[in-house]
Amino acid sequence: MLSTLLILNPLSEQSLQRIAQDWQIVYAPTTQQRSAAIASHAEHIRAVLTIGSIGLQAREIAALPKLELICALGAGFENIDVAAARERGIVVSNGAGTNDACVADHAMGLLLATVRGIPQLGVALHQGIWRDALPLPPSVSGKRLGIVGLGTIGKQIARRAAGFDMAIGYHNRSMRNDVPFTYFATLLELAVWADFLIIATPGGAGTRHMVNAPVLDALGPEGFIVNIARGSVIDTAALAHALREGRVAGAGLDVYESEPLPPTELLDLPNAVLTPHVAGWSPESVAETVRLFLENSQRHFSGQPVLTPV
Numbered sequence: 199m200l201s202t203l204l205i206l207n208p209l210s211e212q213s214l215q216r217i218a219q220d221w222q223i224v225y226a227p228t229t230q231q232r233s234a235a236i237a238s239h240a241e242h243i244r245a246v247l248t249i250g251s252i253g254l255q256a257r258e259i260a261a262l263p264k265l266e267l268i269c270a271l272g273a274g275f276e277n278i279d280v281a282a283a284r285e286r287g288i289v290v291s292n293g294a295g296t297n298d299a300c301v302a303d304h305a306m307g308l309l310l311a312t313v314r315g316i317p318q319l320g321v322a323l324h325q326g327i328w329r330d331a332l333p334l335p336p337s338v339s340g341k342r343l344g345i346v347g348l349g350t351i352g353k354q355i356a357r358r359a360a361g362f363d364m365a366i367g368y369h370n371r372s373m374r375n376d377v378p379f380t381y382f383a384t385l386l387e388l389a390v391w392a393d394f395l396i397i398a399t400p401g402g403a404g405t406r407h408m409v410n411a412p413v414l415d416a417l418g419p420e421g422f423i424v425n426i427a428r429g430s431v432i433d434t435a436a437l438a439h440a441l442r443e444g445r446v447a448g449a450g451l452d453v454y455e456s457e458p459l460p461p462t463e464l465l466d467l468p469n470a471v472l473t474p475h476v477a478g479w480s481p482e483s484v485a486e487t488v489r490l491f492l493e494n495s496q497r498h499f500s501g502q503p504v505l506t507p508v
């Protein structure tokens with residue numbers, strides 16, 4: 199008989215069918231379904247599949263006596279109560295490395311779109327405005343890129359930026375000895391040096407509002423910022439003020455403090471390019487992260503360690 203898996207994030211029919219070959223699925227992608235599913239199936243659920251933004255709370259873990267494994271499909275796991283899981287000896291894993299290339303592609307796309315003003319130029323063209331009436335957007339190649347958080351995704355961004363002949367600097371929890379890039383011990387120093395900043399840290403308390411008004415002022419009126427990490431890393435009010443006042447030239451953002459609601463204070467700004475938290479999701483990356491989840495769960499329930507523990 200198949201064991202019971204609680205799935206808390208929306209998934210395509212194709213992914214659900216693949217997972218159903220290995221699991222008895224309880225599918226609860228809405229808040230209402232979630233509490234009802236936990237109440238009805240608590241005695242049977244042995245694993246939970248979720249994502250960073252949806253997470254799994256301590257009281258939900260406490261309500262599931264047979265729970266052994268919690269898996270985040272994506273890279274982020276900021277809303278899974280990992281401490282509560284560890285107390286019970288429950289294993290937590292994520293989808294590290296399954297969507298890093300996709301996120302890095304999206305980050306470079308946001309950088310190019312923001313610096314070159316591609317969406318805004320398209321709107322102007324639709325309004326019949328030709329180039330002579332518009333300011334020339336700056337170049338991207340050869341500029342100084344500061345990467346904040348040089349982990350799996352940050353390194354993929356650096357590889358792509360190298361193809362644009364950029365000088366690469368980074369700020370990380372600690373200096374890495376496996377990269378040739380310039381390390382900056384503080385984010386403020388990196389922001390002073392960089393033309394562009396790309397944020398690629400995890401979310402959560404440790405990075406909350408790391409990018410604040412002083413960092414934005416250090417980046418300066420010709421500087422651009424891209425965030426594919428988590429909305430909480432940037433102080434949104436400070437960013438909106440800086441963009442409005444021209445203290446920063448532009449921002450390309452995929453993630454927001456207000457999720458899943460759109461960022462009202464940024465929507466009407468002409469120098470912000472916004473996408474709805476899709477950087478990591480493509481048919482290819484979803485297939486890969488579902489495959490990794492199935493491999494991790496098969497390993498765990500046959501007594502082996504998962505490949506991507508957190």
Ligand SMILES: NC(=O)c1ccc[n+]([C@@H]2O[C@H](COP(=O)([O-])OP(=O)(O)OC[C@H]3O[C@@H](n4cnc5c(N)ncnc54)[C@H](O)[C@@H]3O)[C@@H](O)[C@H]2O)c1
Nearest residue numbers: 273274347348349350351370371399400401426427477478
């Ligand atoms: N927008 C999206 O769709 C999307 C997709 C995937 C991942 N993400 C986000 O990107 C994050 C990073 O993913 P990853 O796989 O590269 O993780 P990772 O753990 O490999 O890398 C994170 C890096 O950030 C650094 N870091 C952590 N705290 C820091 C701090 N306070 N100051 C400076 N550096 C710090 C770490 O040292 C590490 O090098 C995820 O946690 C997730 O939140 C977003």
Ligand SMILES: O=C(O)[C@H](O)COP(=O)(O)O
Nearest residue numbers: 249250251272273274478
């Ligand atoms: O962390 C990730 O891989 C992506 O951001 C997707 O996760 P989320 O949808 O939980 O935020």
